[in-house]
Amino acid sequence: xxxxSGAHTVIWYCFAFLTAGSAAYVVLTRNIVxxxxxxxxxxxxxxxxxxxxxxxxxxxxxxxxxxxxxxxLLLFGVMxxxxxxxxxxxxxxxxxxxxxxxxxxxxxxxxxAISRADWHLVTPVxxxxxxxxxxxxxxxxxxxxxxxISVLLLVVLVGALFIAxxxxxxxxxxxx
Amino acid sequence: xxGLTHYLVLAAILFVLGLFAVLTRRNAxxxxxxxxxxxxxxxxxxxxxNHYAGSGVDGQIFALFVIVLAAAEAAVALAILLxxxxxxxxxxxxxxxxLRG
Amino acid sequence: xLTAALVCLLVPLLAFVVQIFFGQRLPRHGDFVSIAAIGxxxxxxxxxxxxxVIGADPGxxxxxxxxxxxxxxxxxxxxxxxxxxxxxxxxxxxxxxFLVHLFSVGYMHGEDRYHLYFGYLSxxxxxxxxxxxxxNLLGIYVxxxxxxxxxxxxxGFFFPKMSAALACKKAFLTxxxxxxxxxxxxxxxxxxxxVLRLEQIYHLIGSGAFSSHxxxxxxxxxxxxxxxxxxxxxxxxxxxxxxxxxxxPVSALIxxxxxxxxxxxxxxxxxxxxTPEALLVIGYTGALTxxxxxxxxxxxDDIKRVLAYSTVSQLGYMMVGLxxxxxxxxxxxxxxxxxxxxxxxxxxxxxxxxxxxxxxWEMGGLRKKMPITFxxxxxxxxxxSGFPYLxxxxxxxxxxxxxxxxxxxxxxxxxxxxxxxxxxxxxTVFYMTRVTIVTFFGKPRNVEKYEHAHEGSWxxxxxxxxxSVMTLLGFSYAGxxxxxxxxxxxxxxxxxxxxxxxxGESVREGFPGGGLLADSHAVAEHGANIESSGHEVxxxxxxxxSLAAHGAGHHEVWGPHQVDEHVRHTGHTAVVYLSLLALxxxxxxxxxxxxxxxxxxxxxxRYAGAWRLLYNKYFVDEGYMVGIIRPLLRLNSLAALxxxxxxxxxxxxxxxxxxxxxxxxxxxxxNFVxxxxxxxxxxxxxxxxxxxxxxxxxxxxxxxxxxxxxxxLMLIRIY
Numbered sequence: 002x003x004x005x006s007g008a009h010t011v012i013w014y015c016f017a018f019l020t021a022g023s024a025a026y027v028v029l030t031r032n033i034v035x036x037x038x039x040x041x042x043x044x045x046x047x048x049x050x051x052x053x054x055x056x057x058x059x060x061x062x063x064x065x066x067x068x069x070x071x072x073x074l075l076l077f078g079v080m081x082x083x084x085x086x087x088x089x090x091x092x093x094x095x096x097x098x099x100x101x102x103x104x105x106x107x108x109x110x111x112x113x114a115i116s117r118a119d120w121h122l123v124t125p126v127x128x129x130x131x132x133x134x135x136x137x138x139x140x141x142x143x144x145x146x147x148x149x150i151s152v153l154l155l156v157v158l159v160g161a162l163f164i165a166x167x168x169x170x171x172x173x174x175x176x177x
Numbered sequence: 178x179x180g181l182t183h184y185l186v187l188a189a190i191l192f193v194l195g196l197f198a199v200l201t202r203r204n205a206x207x208x209x210x211x212x213x214x215x216x217x218x219x220x221x222x223x224x225x226x227n228h229y230a231g232s233g234v235d236g237q238i239f240a241l242f243v244i245v246l247a248a249a250e251a252a253v254a255l256a257i258l259l260x261x262x263x264x265x266x267x268x269x270x271x272x273x274x275x276l277r278g
Numbered sequence: 279x280l281t282a283a284l285v286c287l288l289v290p291l292l293a294f295v296v297q298i299f300f301g302q303r304l305p306r307h308g309d310f311v312s313i314a315a316i317g318x319x320x321x322x323x324x325x326x327x328x329x330x331v332i333g334a335d336p337g338x339x340x341x342x343x344x345x346x347x348x349x350x351x352x353x354x355x356x357x358x359x360x361x362x363x364x365x366x367x368x369x370x371x372x373x374x375x376f377l378v379h380l381f382s383v384g385y386m387h388g389e390d391r392y393h394l395y396f397g398y399l400s401x402x403x404x405x406x407x408x409x410x411x412x413x414n415l416l417g418i419y420v421x422x423x424x425x426x427x428x429x430x431x432x433x434g435f436f437f438p439k440m441s442a443a444l445a446c447k448k449a450f451l452t453x454x455x456x457x458x459x460x461x462x463x464x465x466x467x468x469x470x471x472x473v474l475r476l477e478q479i480y481h482l483i484g485s486g487a488f489s490s491h492x493x494x495x496x497x498x499x500x501x502x503x504x505x506x507x508x509x510x511x512x513x514x515x516x517x518x519x520x521x522x523x524x525x526x527p528v529s530a531l532i533x534x535x536x537x538x539x540x541x542x543x544x545x546x547x548x549x550x551x552x553t554p555e556a557l558l559v560i561g562y563t564g565a566l567t568x569x570x571x572x573x574x575x576x577x578x579d580d581i582k583r584v585l586a587y588s589t590v591s592q593l594g595y596m597m598v599g600l601x602x603x604x605x606x607x608x609x610x611x612x613x614x615x616x617x618x619x620x621x622x623x624x625x626x627x628x629x630x631x632x633x634x635x636x637x638x639w640e641m642g643g644l645r646k647k648m649p650i651t652f653x654x655x656x657x658x659x660x661x662x663s664g665f666p667y668l669x670x671x672x673x674x675x676x677x678x679x680x681x682x683x684x685x686x687x688x689x690x691x692x693x694x695x696x697x698x699x700x701x702x703x704x705x706t707v708f709y710m711t712r713v714t715i716v717t718f719f720g721k722p723r724n725v726e727k728y729e730h731a732h733e734g735s736w737x738x739x740x741x742x743x744x745x746s747v748m749t750l751l752g753f754s755y756a757g758x759x760x761x762x763x764x765x766x767x768x769x770x771x772x773x774x775x776x777x778x779x780x781x782g783e784s785v786r787e788g789f790p791g792g793g794l795l796a797d798s799h800a801v802a803e804h805g806a807n808i809e810s811s812g813h814e815v816x817x818x819x820x821x822x823x824s825l826a827a828h829g830a831g832h833h834e835v836w837g838p839h840q841v842d843e844h845v846r847h848t849g850h851t852a853v854v855y856l857s858l859l860a861l862x863x864x865x866x867x868x869x870x871x872x873x874x875x876x877x878x879x880x881x882x883x884r885y886a887g888a889w890r891l892l893y894n895k896y897f898v899d900e901g902y903m904v905g906i907i908r909p910l911l912r913l914n915s916l917a918a919l920x921x922x923x924x925x926x927x928x929x930x931x932x933x934x935x936x937x938x939x940x941x942x943x944x945x946x947x948x949n950f951v952x953x954x955x956x957x958x959x960x961x962x963x964x965x966x967x968x969x970x971x972x973x974x975x976x977x978x979x980x981x982x983x984x985x986x987x988x989x990x991l992m993l994i995r996i997y
Contacts, residue, residue: 006178009179010178010179013179013183017187020187020191021187021190021191021194024190024191024194024195024214025194027198027210028194028195028197028198028202028214033206036207036210037206037210040210040213040214043191043214043217044217047217047220047221050184050187050221051224053179054184054224054225054227055228056228056237056240058241059224059237059241059244062241062244063220063244066244066245066247066248067213067244067247067248070248071213071247071248071251074252075206075209075210075251075255077255078206078209078255078258078259079206081259081262082205082206082258082259082262082268097201099200099986100197100200100201100978100982101197101201103200103985103986103989104193104196104197104200105193106989106993107193107196107985107989107992108189108190108193110989110992110993110996111189111192111193112186112189113997114996115182115185115186117996120181120229120230122181122229123229123230123231125229131234131237134233134234135234135237135238135241138233138234138235143238146242150242150245150246153246153249154245157249157253158252160253161252161253161255161256164253164257164259164260165255165256165260199981200985201978208978270976270977270978271976273976273977274975274976275975
């Protein structure tokens with residue numbers, strides 16, 4: 002194992018630990034605002050994983066959309082739905098048991114699947130970046146889904162506005 | 178040397194954490210966070226397979242679409258949460274059971 | 279052709295979408311959208327009719343196929359086909375639908391959810407046209423379910439009324455039972471042959487691809503069960519009378535003319551592949567249905583219910599027709615019945631609209647107030663009674679009964695298949711005359727309602743006039759129908775070259791099988807071609823033999839049941855006289871009972887003792903429906919009345935027989951059919967009560983169950 006490779010491994014483990022640790026914090030903390038900020042750390046951690054996998058465009062998109070956009074949305078959600086800031090979240094022990102069991106079961110099942118699988122691996126191509134490739138693919142092979150996504154986003158924009166419109170739930174009941 | 182398995186295990190951990198949040202947390206926003214974690218885990222798998230077991234960038238494109246869809250999903254979900262909050266004055270998911278048989 | 283087919287499908291669908299989303303905001307709540315849509319469809323249907331039925335060869339068949347699901351080694355095709363039968367169905371569906379749309383403008387005026395009503399009508403038109411146009415079993419199934427849904431929506435249109443909500447549920451669930459049978463039939467065909475397109479199925483079965491004869495019979499009977507549900511044959515007929523809770527124009531369109539005929543259409547489409555055994559099952563089911571429904575119709579008070587049972591009875595006739603091998607008779611009766619029954623229903627709708635009641639005993643003397651409705655009613659009553667030569671009903675009914683008698687004479691063990699419908703024909707005349715007399719003749723029983731009654735506006739009367747004209751013109755299109763709707767057998771398809779099509783149009787000119795009835799003139803003249811080729815096929819292919827033509831007289835055998843042509847001819851001749859006799863006896867009886875005698879109330883009062891006796895007696899039999907008791911009492915009182923009058927013993931006897939039969943059929947209906955239904959409901963309720971505890975309404979619980987299941991599957995897969 003060369004020194005460079007060894008350093009690579011160590012750095013990877015650091016970031017992997019950051020990712021998984023902050024994700025665990027998101028799930029286990031009782032303070033919802035802290036959870037939201039830990040989620041940002043997780044998203045950035047996943048972005049670094051993308052960098053390790055030489056998906057640089059995706060890493061940038063991850064940071065922009067997830068860490069930037071979705072987290073802000075979630076924070077807005079927290080602020081709009083809690084009168085008291087930093088409200089405690091209950092985690093009822095009794096109800097958690099089946100959830101924990103199922104989650105652990107999934108971990109075991111996925112782990113077993115990973116260890117048993119016979120992957121047809123190819124040697125990774127070392128490239129300086131895939132942004133150009135991604136751009137090309139989007140504009141050629143995947144043009145139709147790309148355009149459909151833009152329509153979807155428009156629909157979502159209008160739909161979300163419509164649903165979140167103040168007094169919507171009451172007036173909908175009267176319209177019937 | 179870091180290989181495919183490392184990424185898969187990391188993704189599995191993220192996925193199970195997200196699953197746990199979705200299954201046990203009462204607060205709808207936290208549930209939403211759990212869903213985002215699961216989506217991220219899926220994306221990580223896609224990119225890792227694309228890197229180690231595929232050619233081209235189809236996996237990355239797919240992950241990109243998932244990211245966009247996740248953003249759309251988060252927006253709609255939060256709009257629904259707001260609507261629920263206006264109706265019930267809270268967003269505890271286990272207290273919302275109008276469909277109980 | 280493709281354009282016409284697409285117009286037929288897309289325009290009503292578009293109208294439905296427009297009505298659902300924008301109907302309320304349009305002027306007049308958008309009724310003109312639906313009417314314009316169905317008008318366009320009618321124009322397209324006429325165009326198709328002119329080209330296919332009048333212009334083209336009798337064997338003409340156009341189809342358009344595309345792969346709906348396209349995977350490797352697994353294709354599910356979807357497609358549309360137009361041949362003679364389709365063209366007729368198109369014109370019937372579009373024509374009656376158009377008239378019903380018009381009628382509804384007057385009838386539904388000012389109702390709540392007016393725009394939705396027209397939206398649903400458009401949805402129904404779309405579904406029915408899809409069903410008719412589909413060229414494969416799956417497509418037919420899709421249309422089948424679509425008409426089920428739109429029928430559900432329309433029966434339950436007055437859903438704030440409890441009975442309407444229950445009726446639409448009942449109709450939907452009863453239909454599901456039949457649909458299950460049909461689905462199993464489709465699966466058997468798919469498993470055996472691997473194809474779903476009808477032409478391919480004919481072709482493969484003609485070439486002997488089905489594994490065994492019994493399996494083919496089972497598949498045919500299962501598919502027929504779907505038709506039992508949709509066409510309200512005995513056993514699953516219980517929904518149709520309840521469906522009368524829907525608006526009357528809907529009853530005319532869906533529950534008399536088109537949707538209920540879908541079952542008959544399906545059997546007609548499957549005709550080439552049905553084995554003689556399956557056809558016998560169909561024939562007996564039809565015969566029983568025709569008879570029992572007719573007996574029930576005698577005792578109903580509600581004008582729409584009388585018509586509902588009469589519809590069930592007439593659908594039974596169609597099944598008898600197909601069952602005995604009378605392809606022409608069964609399907610032509612579908613067409614003629616569609617016109618005259620729609621006319622009867624719209625007539626009853628006009629009456630109900632005028633007097634605001636459905637009870638015939640609150641009507642009376644309406645003849646003077648509503649002359650146009652009365653005229654249309656008389657015409658269609660004559661048609662349903664089979665009034666010779668003037669009305670369309672005669673041509674189809676005579677053919678069915680004649681062919682049934684042919685079978686009954688040739689194979690005496692199956693004489694019942696003729697006897698029951700023949701007796702039902704007597705009863706039909708009787709109950710139709712009864713309703714006519716009570717509603718339109720005599721003195722008005724409810725003076726207030728009578729004074730209020732008046733003829734409706736032109737949208738109410740014009741459809742009636744058109745329909746009665748269509749009924750009177752029966753003789754003009756009877757021959758045309760026979761020329762264009764040609765009964766082919768699977769054997770005819772065996773020799774045809776069949777090309778696998780995945781996307782595109784194909785047109786078949788003339789008949790499959792090569793050389794059989796090659797040019798249209800041969801058919802038009804019933805010429806030598808038919809006879810000789812008929813001989814060839816019958817000798818070569820055995821039982822699925824020459825269905826080619828009627829009246830040629832030289833055939834050795836006829837139809838899938840191998841009926842001797844001479845015997846069949848005798849049957850036809852006899853049936854004409856029997857029909858005349860039925861007309862006279864049925865009319866005479868009803869005239870004597872309901873016209874010469876006093877009204878219902880007088881009788882009920884005079885025989886109050888008998889009334890109470892009967893009432894208590896049937897109270898013991900919990901199964902009896904209240905609606906049957908009073909009519910039974912009336913019949914009983916009438917029987918007593920006969921003793922003192924000079925009517926002879928035949929009359930007396932027939933009344934008693936009728937009473938006990940309707941009692942028996944009512945009893946089996948209550949105890950037997952409902953018992954099964956209620957039992958199923960009880961079982962369902964038990965499981966429902968058990969399972970509902972899982973249904974916490976908490977989404978996380980559902981997710982947990984879902985994941986737990988997934989986990990089990992994953993572990994099974996891994997270990």
